[in-house]
Amino acid sequence: MKIDPRKPADLSAQIAQAIRDAIISGELIVDERLPSEAELSDQFQVSRPTVREALKRLAAQSLIRTQRGASGGAFVNRISFEDAYSQQITTSTLLLSMNAVSFDTACEARFALERACASLSAQRRTSDQLATMRAEIFRQAQPGLSDEAFCASDVAFHRALVDGADNPVLSYQLAGAVEAMQPLMNMITFTARSREEIIALHNQIADALEQRDAAKVDAKLVELEEYTRKLAQDVAQQHRKPA
Amino acid sequence: MKIDPRKPADLSAQIAQAIRDAIISGELIVDERLPSEAELSDQFQVSRPTVREALKRLAAQSLIRTQRGASGGAFVNRISFEDAYSQQITTSTLLLSMNAVSFDTACEARFALERACASLSAQRRTSDQLATMRAEIFRQAQPGLSDEAFCASDVAFHRALVDGADNPVLSYQLAGAVEAMQPLMNMITFTARSREEIIALHNQIADALEQRDAAKVDAKLVELEEYTRKLAQDVAQQHRKPA
DNA sequence: AGACTTTTAAATGTCAGACAAATAAAATCT
DNA sequence: AGATTTTATTTGTCTGACATTTAAAAGTCT
Numbered sequence: 001m002k003i004d005p006r007k008p009a010d011l012s013a014q015i016a017q018a019i020r021d022a023i024i025s026g027e028l029i030v031d032e033r034l035p036s037e038a039e040l041s042d043q044f045q046v047s048r049p050t051v052r053e054a055l056k057r058l059a060a061q062s063l064i065r066t067q068r069g070a071s072g073g074a075f076v077n078r079i080s081f082e083d084a085y086s087q088q089i090t091t092s093t094l095l096l097s098m099n100a101v102s103f104d105t106a107c108e109a110r111f112a113l114e115r116a117c118a119s120l121s122a123q124r125r126t127s128d129q130l131a132t133m134r135a136e137i138f139r140q141a142q143p144g145l146s147d148e149a150f151c152a153s154d155v156a157f158h159r160a161l162v163d164g165a166d167n168p169v170l171s172y173q174l175a176g177a178v179e180a181m182q183p184l185m186n187m188i189t190f191t192a193r194s195r196e197e198i199i200a201l202h203n204q205i206a207d208a209l210e211q212r213d214a215a216k217v218d219a220k221l222v223e224l225e226e227y228t229r230k231l232a233q234d235v236a237q238q239h240r241k242p243a
Numbered sequence: 244m245k246i247d248p249r250k251p252a253d254l255s256a257q258i259a260q261a262i263r264d265a266i267i268s269g270e271l272i273v274d275e276r277l278p279s280e281a282e283l284s285d286q287f288q289v290s291r292p293t294v295r296e297a298l299k300r301l302a303a304q305s306l307i308r309t310q311r312g313a314s315g316g317a318f319v320n321r322i323s324f325e326d327a328y329s330q331q332i333t334t335s336t337l338l339l340s341m342n343a344v345s346f347d348t349a350c351e352a353r354f355a356l357e358r359a360c361a362s363l364s365a366q367r368r369t370s371d372q373l374a375t376m377r378a379e380i381f382r383q384a385q386p387g388l389s390d391e392a393f394c395a396s397d398v399a400f401h402r403a404l405v406d407g408a409d410n411p412v413l414s415y416q417l418a419g420a421v422e423a424m425q426p427l428m429n430m431i432t433f434t435a436r437s438r439e440e441i442i443a444l445h446n447q448i449a450d451a452l453e454q455r456d457a458a459k460v461d462a463k464l465v466e467l468e469e470y471t472r473k474l475a476q477d478v479a480q481q482h483r484k485p486a
Numbered sequence: 487a488g489a490c491t492t493t494t495a496a497a498t499g500t501c502a503g504a505c506a507a508a509t510a511a512a513a514t515c516t
Numbered sequence: 517a518g519a520t521t522t523t524a525t526t527t528g529t530c531t532g533a534c535a536t537t538t539a540a541a542a543g544t545c546t
Contacts (some may be wrong), residue, residue: 010499012299023337028399030341034524046503049292052527053299056255068527069509078341091327094266098273098321101412108363109412117357120351169344169352173420177412191389210424221480253528277499295498311498312538370532 001027004143011046012053019054020042023063023076034064034074062087081168092180103184103232110177111225112156115218117165117174122214130210132160137202140195140224150195151185153204157202164209188235197227246287254289256298257300262297266306266319272322275315277307305330324411329419335423337474343346346475347429353420354468357401358461360408365457375403376449393438394428398445400445407452431478440470 001022003014022028033042040051055074058064060081077083077146096106135156140150155178162174190198201224208216244265246257265271278286283294298317301307305326307317317333318327339349351486379400383393405417444467449458 012499013302016303020333024333025342038526043475049295049502050500051291053499056296056299057303059256060259060303061330067509067525068507070523070525072526074527079334080483083344084338087304087334088331090263090267091322091330094306094322095327095415096412099324105410106412109410109416112363112408112410112413113356113416122354141360151468165255165355166257167348167352167355168471169420171351172338173352173356173416173490174380177416192494202348230454255528281497292531293529307496310538311495313496314539315497315537317498443546459517 001043012043012050012057015040015044015046015051015054016057018132019058020061020063028076028079030076032076034076036073060164081172083201084172088172088176089179092176093183096180097183103236105183107225107229110181111221111228113174113177114162115221117162117167117170118168118221119214120159120170121164122209122212122217123165125161125209125212127165129160130206133157133202133206133209135198136160137206140199140202147188147190148186150190151182154185154198155179155182161205161209184215184219188231191230194227194231198224244286247283250388253262254287256396256486258283258287258289259300262301263304263306271319273285273319275319276404279316282383287461296408298418301308325417327415331415331419332422336426337475339423340426345478349427349436350468350472351422351426354464354471356417356420357405358439358464360410361460361464362457363410364404364407365452365460366453367409369452370409372403373449373453376400376445376452379403380442380445380449380473383438384444390433391429393433394425397428397441404448404452409461415434433474435473437470437474444470 001018003018007014019028019034028034029081034040037048037051041048044051045112055064055066058074062079064073065077066074067230089122094103094189138151139145139153140157145153158178159175162178163171165171201220205217205220205224208214208220244261246254246261250257252421254481262271262277263264277283278296280291286289286418287294289381298307298309301317302309305320305322308320309315309317338344341424379396382388383400386397402414402418405421406414408414444463446459448463463466
């Protein structure tokens, strides 16, 4: 691990990159302890605060964890799917909110990805996952449910569908896409009528999964996508001329 | 923005979270300048190094950028798709390498996601993207190409396919999945025979896209997935008894 | 007055040294 | 032997200082 002091970049960024490279290349392995901050500052010929800034950068990416005390230090972290989820959700959420991604584009991506899971989920869904979906549908039918709570339940429903594919890599990729949409979905005001329609489609999706009918799940997801986009259009229209 | 000094977590982590929340909630908007480090240390009642560690955490997630000089400071960063790509690739790569994800699981996820793009790509692909794919196929047919270079070209081919869907959100999600697979793919030794097979399938995919035949693209991707998994199985078998 | 140069001030980047707090291992005592 | 105390190590935090970069302000010359 070496840094080039002539480079224009900040020293802490360079050091972070050097350690990051060492982790990615396998030079440092999971649970291995990094040298102490004092040793690192010796090694890189920089001060301890600079080393610390570098380590905090890595900690922010869940690449390392730190522990205080006698045999403490910084350890290479095994990135869990949990860690990856939350990072992806943060990034995706901001990406959508900051880049004027149209509702249609986000919606298209979300359902395209979700449909990618559908056939696998039809094959592999457990009865547990099916029960979760039914429970969320029940919750969605409760009167007096806020729009936010309705959306949150919607996310949980789709999350169960995705998890049904029994492929953690797929689940991880999709968690970001589905959850990042939530702020956009929250902008839609769900009338009693539109909730009924969505719940009906959710029921049909659950039925199709119960029968392990992949084609039907796919068809119903297409319907749901079309309906969702229509709702969003209505909201946009209403905003344009609020009568 | 407030922090709770009684909390067990590090101050710099708490401060980073407080600012992160402010950005996500929209309290701080894109390109807005944060208070200077001195002002922040006043505001949070901590020292400047602590504030700096917090800011470096945020910088590592591309949430802020900093600029030196008179009217410099930390600014809320508009997360670009580029930024999001590279973060996703880093995370996905480590996630796969550190969690003993089987080749089959990763491969299944990758092709499921890619097939999600196929029908959109068949509708929308530009002639430019088609030309890129043809060029990569040509490169793959060069004799004397290293396995690494073959895989890199493979990634470029599939990247063009995905970009054909003309949906940046989809492209962003898939970049991680496809590129993170590369280290796993690099473990496969491609014989001249297997390269021929893959190139033939690539050609058929390109043909199908040229004819805008979504069903055929999908079918060929399924074939390619099966063939890829078979190759990986052979490699695993060979490792078990290296004769 | 206008264009160029110099100065200044503000901000981040870096450093040195210190103390606090946590923690595990070693030493001590019962 | 077991419980307790001490000690050493390491991260977390603070203070204060200086270096470097940069834009704006002030000054100077034509």
